[in-house]
Amino acid sequence: MDEDILYHLDLGTKTHNLPAMCGDVKFVCIGGSPNRMRAFAMFMHKELRLEGDGEDIKDICARTDRYCMFKTGPVLFISLSYGIGIPSISIMLHEFIKLLHHARCCDVIIIRIGTSGGIGEDCTGSVVITDTAVDSFFYPRFEQVILDNVVTRSTELDKELAEELFNCSKEIPNFPTLFGHTMCQGRLDGALCSFSKEKKNIEMESTVFAAMCGLVCVTLLDRLECDQINLSHDVLMGYQQRPQLLISNFIKKQLGLCDQMS
Known part of the structure; x- marks a missing residue:
């Protein structure tokens, strides 16, 4: 080219x-x-x-x-x-x-950081290191139609990278960090809503990211209960910084700057 x-x-x-x-x-x-x-x-x-x-x-x-x-x-x-x-x-x-x-x-290490929904009463504020992203049928795959063919890619993430991220999290006692599966989302609270309250999905782009890189998100609400975020602005900002703190510590460790951690 x-x-x-x-x-x-x-x-x-x-x-x-x-x-x-x-x-x-x-x-x-x-x-x-x-x-x-x-x-x-x-x-x-x-x-x-x-x-x-x-x-x-x-x-x-x-x-x-x-x-x-x-x-x-x-x-x-x-x-x-x-x-x-x-x-x-x-x-x-x-x-x-x-x-x-x-x-x-x-x-190059590529990591998606952001926010997501979670499952369970105590999930809010937890940082989740995704080990596998699943589609709406709970399969660890990303499917895409390319030139009349269905191309399927695995969405299992690098286990060694996930372990290193988790080990870094042990040095940050301010918030819980855990491994988890992340489901790629289907909306249920739009203007034209055809879903019952019993049908839930979780996140927005996890499968395509997992097919190409890694995922670290902080959960903002229990998706088994609702889709509406009712956290205060200050609490929300604090939660959004949690993945950043984890990733910054990970990067410094990789660069041999662990003695400079703040």
Whole structure:
């Protein structure tokens, strides 16, 4: 291919020096809102003891309003600010993986962080490290129709990575962390609702993520009871930072900076 245009990221192999921009990337964190991911990037900048205060971190994809991307040291942060659910996430993942290829990155660890529903009265606020993502039929698979063929990919995640994340969580006593299966979501509380109260599903993009990377989410509510989040703003913000604390400690351990943990 003479030129590869990563349209939704507004990057290309002829217009950008991708190896210079991202060739040193070893970790990728994929999350939700641009403000949250930029704040996480600034937090990691300080945790990694990099020069400056991190206030000058820029959006690499600033010329497009589809996705946002920030970089600090060997860590890349991607905000899923465009669309929602599997289709838009799949577009981002494919273009992003091609970006890593063109940047000549190797041995990259990709982790999705965010929020999800949970099951059980005591689940709220728990950080869940996903070991397997399942579809609406409880199968550990991601199915996609490609050129009239059904392509099935496994959604069992890297067990060694999950164990390392869990071991890091033992050093953070402020909140519970556990392994869990994550179900890819089917909505039940929309404007046109055809589901009974007895039919529930849990999360939004887990199967397509699990087919390509890892998952760490914090639970915000018991999905066996409701879909409505009634936490206060301050509590919600605190919960959303929990996966970030776990991932920051994991990255510092991988970089040999464990003695600098805050």
